[in-house]
Amino acid sequence: xxxxxxxxxxxxxxxxxxxxxxxxxxxxxxxxxxxxxxxxxxxxxxxxxxxxxxxxxxxxxxxxxxxxxxxxxxxxxxxxxxxxxxxxxxxxxxxxxxxxxxxxxxxxxxxxxxxxxxxxxxxxxxxxxxxxxxxxxxxxxxxxxxxxxxxxxxxx
Numbered sequence: 001x002x003x004x005x006x007x008x009x010x011x012x013x014x015x016x017x018x019x020x021x022x023x024x025x026x027x028x029x030x031x032x033x034x035x036x037x038x039x040x041x042x043x044x045x046x047x048x049x050x051x052x053x054x055x056x057x058x059x060x061x062x063x064x065x066x067x068x069x070x071x072x073x074x075x076x077x078x079x080x081x082x083x084x085x086x087x088x089x090x091x092x093x094x095x096x097x098x099x100x101x102x103x104x105x106x107x108x109x110x111x112x113x114x115x116x117x118x119x120x121x122x123x124x125x126x127x128x129x130x131x132x133x134x135x136x137x138x139x140x141x142x143x144x145x146x147x148x149x150x151x152x153x154x155x156x
Contacts, residue, residue: 054150066143071151077102082136082151097134105130
């Protein structure tokens with residue numbers, strides 16, 4: 001006997017049951033395709049103090065909900081990047097962080113997050129093991145505040 005598992009979908013694309021890493025990867029790809037096609041309205045800002053550059057961008061759906069927050073920055077010898085992806089209900093579902101420096105050190109962190117905030121999976125990939133830690137937080141619950149603070153609200 002074959003068992004069929006149903007997936008219930010709420011208005012706005014939030015899954016009630018069956019949302020897992022597969023759904024996260026599909027929603028991530030859907031958002032990235034929409035960005036590549038310039039289908040999501042966006043805004044960005046940046047700053048430079050002579051030593052450090054910081055940039056932030058938000059991508060919103062038709063209802064003005066932030067679906068992706070992107071920040072990047074660095075100095076003459078380092079580069080950092082953060083990408084936070086949000087469900088239509090505003091909850092965080094995927095995070096990609098990357099930090100690198102001129103010594104060929106690099107760290108990448110990926111977080112897959114359940115609707116209730118539990119962590120499905122945390123993947124870390126390091127190049128040379130020279131201790132390059134991401135400068136951005138692993139989670140940002142409020143993308144609007146993250147945008148204003150260049151993904152580092154503790155620095156405001």
